[in-house]
Amino acid sequence: MLQKIKEGIEIRFGLNSLVESKLKGYKIPKGTNIFYTLGIVAMFAYMVQAVTGYFLLMYYVPHTEHAFNSTQIIMNTVPYGWLVRMVHIVASSLMLIVLVLHLISIFIMGSYKKPREITWLAGGLLILVTLAFCLSGYLLPWSQRSYWATTIATNIPTALPVVGDLLANILKGGDSVTGITLNRFFALHVAFLPPIFLIIVGLHVFMVWRIGLSVPPYSNLKGFKANFNFMEEKSWTEYREADYKESYPFFPNFVLKEAFMITVFLAVTFFLISFMPTLFIPEAANTPADPFITPADIKPEWYFLAPYQLLKIIPNKFFGISIQIIFIGIFLFWPFIDSKGDRNILKRPLLLGLFIVMLLIWFVLTVWGRYS
Amino acid sequence: MHRRGFLRFLLSVFSLTALGSFLYPISRFIAPPLASKFTSKLSIEKDLIPVGGAKEIVLGNTPAIIINVPDKGYVAVSRVCTHLGCLVQYDKKSKRLICPCHAGVFDLEGKVLSGPPPKPLETIPLKVEGGNLLIG
Numbered sequence: 001m002l003q004k005i006k007e008g009i010e011i012r013f014g015l016n017s018l019v020e021s022k023l024k025g026y027k028i029p030k031g032t033n034i035f036y037t038l039g040i041v042a043m044f045a046y047m048v049q050a051v052t053g054y055f056l057l058m059y060y061v062p063h064t065e066h067a068f069n070s071t072q073i074i075m076n077t078v079p080y081g082w083l084v085r086m087v088h089i090v091a092s093s094l095m096l097i098v099l100v101l102h103l104i105s106i107f108i109m110g111s112y113k114k115p116r117e118i119t120w121l122a123g124g125l126l127i128l129v130t131l132a133f134c135l136s137g138y139l140l141p142w143s144q145r146s147y148w149a150t151t152i153a154t155n156i157p158t159a160l161p162v163v164g165d166l167l168a169n170i171l172k173g174g175d176s177v178t179g180i181t182l183n184r185f186f187a188l189h190v191a192f193l194p195p196i197f198l199i200i201v202g203l204h205v206f207m208v209w210r211i212g213l214s215v216p217p218y219s220n221l222k223g224f225k226a227n228f229n230f231m232e233e234k235s236w237t238e239y240r241e242a243d244y245k246e247s248y249p250f251f252p253n254f255v256l257k258e259a260f261m262i263t264v265f266l267a268v269t270f271f272l273i274s275f276m277p278t279l280f281i282p283e284a285a286n287t288p289a290d291p292f293i294t295p296a297d298i299k300p301e302w303y304f305l306a307p308y309q310l311l312k313i314i315p316n317k318f319f320g321i322s323i324q325i326i327f328i329g330i331f332l333f334w335p336f337i338d339s340k341g342d343r344n345i346l347k348r349p350l351l352l353g354l355f356i357v358m359l360l361i362w363f364v365l366t367v368w369g370r371y372s
Numbered sequence: 373m374h375r376r377g378f379l380r381f382l383l384s385v386f387s388l389t390a391l392g393s394f395l396y397p398i399s400r401f402i403a404p405p406l407a408s409k410f411t412s413k414l415s416i417e418k419d420l421i422p423v424g425g426a427k428e429i430v431l432g433n434t435p436a437i438i439i440n441v442p443d444k445g446y447v448a449v450s451r452v453c454t455h456l457g458c459l460v461q462y463d464k465k466s467k468r469l470i471c472p473c474h475a476g477v478f479d480l481e482g483k484v485l486s487g488p489p490p491k492p493l494e495t496i497p498l499k500v501e502g503g504n505l506l507i508g
Contacts, residue, residue: 148458148473150480151456151457151458152457152458152473154457155455155456155457156456158456161491166403169403169404169436170402170403171403172404173404174404174433175433175434176433176434176452176457178433180404191505229384291433291435292428292430293459293461294458294461294471294472294473295472296472298458298472298473309457311455311474311488312474312475312488312489315488315489316488316489316490317455317490318490320488
C-alpha cells in the first residue's frame, strides 16, 4: 500500500529525479566550512520570525490605546504567548548576528568578487530590509523604549536639506510619533516589507544557486594546514555552470552541515530565552509609551548603537548622517569598487587592516553607545 | 507613421497617464497634510510659576515649557530637541534645558550651548495679560 502511494507520488511529481538532479547533482566545492552555512541559518531565522509573527498577529492590536496592553496580554495571559514573543525578539537579534557573521565571512573569503557582485548587492539590500523590519517592529509594543527610539530614528532624515522634513513627516505621518506612525510601521512590518524581502531574497538565492558557492581562496596557501588540495575556480569570462575541480553533493553532505548550524542557532535561541530572558528587553521596554517624558537612559537596540553614538559625537547632524549614507553606499557597491586584486585577503594586508579597523570602530561605537 | 508605431506611441501615452494618475494620489495619500504649529492658545495663571520655576505644557500636539527666567521674565519654548526630537528637560540646578538622548544643552531661552542640536529650540509667543500668561 505504502509502496503504491510512493509510486503514485513519484509518477506525478518525479521527486526522486528532482532530488538526484537538483540536490545530489548540485555540487559544493571541497573546503567549504561551516561559515558557508550562515546564509541558510539566516534564512531559517527569517522563517522563524515569519511564523512567530503570524502567531503574534492573532493577539496584537495596532492601536496606541491597546498595543502595549495587547503585548502584555501576549506575555502574561495567552498560554505560551511569552514563548512566541520571546522567540520573535531573541531570534531577531540572533538573526542580525548571523547576518553580520555571514557578511564578515563573505568579505574575508573574497566571495563578493566577479561574478558574485549582484549576490553581494542583494545581500547588502537584505541587511537594510532586515534593519527596516527591526525598526518598524520595534515601535509596535508601544513602550517607552520603542516610542523614543522610533522618535530618534524617524527624525534622522531631517538632516537632509530640502526634502528632509518631508521625508520625516512621511515616515511619521505627521510632526511627531503618533497612532498614525504606529499604523504605518505596522503596515510596513507585516505588509510592505515581506514582499520586498522575498523578491530580494529570491534574487540572492537564485544567484547563489546559479553561480555556485565560491571556492575558499586560502586553501592553496603554503603552510596552510588543509587536508584537501584543489585549484582555484576557473576565471569567469563567460556565462557557464558552476564547475569545481573537487566537489561533493549538496544533499546529503552540505545539508547535514546546514542542519547542524540550524540546531546551534535554535540551541542559542532557547538558551537565551531560558537563562537570559531580559538580555534584549530592558526596563524601558516594559513601560507604556509616554509621549511627554523622554526617559533618561533611552538606548536603541544593540544593532543601532553604533550609528546612534556616531550621531552623538559628531556635532553636525548633516555630516553625521552623510557619513553613514556614504558608508552604506560604499558597502553596497564594494564589489564594483574592489573589482581587481586577489580574492585572498591574507595577501592584501592593507585591505585586511582597513577591514579590521572598520570592525573595531563599529565595535567601539557600539560599546560606547551602550555605556555612554 | 505606421500602424505599429502609432500603437507604440499610444501605449506610451496611456502607460504614462496611468502611471502618473496612480502615483500622484498615492504620493498625496502617503504624505500627511502639513499642520501649522501652535495654532491653539493656552492661558494659565502666572503665579503658578515662581521665579526660577517652570511648567510643562502641551500646546496643540507639541510639548512645551514655560520658564520664569530670573531677571528676564516668562519664556515659552518647545521641548522638542532640534537634534532628533527627544524632549528636553529643565534642570533647575544648572539652569539649563538638557536633552537626555544625545546630551544637547540649551539655555533657558532655547539657545544651543553645547551638543549636537543644529538650531535653538522653537520659541512660542507668550504675552502677560493681567495675572495670566497667554501662550500661543
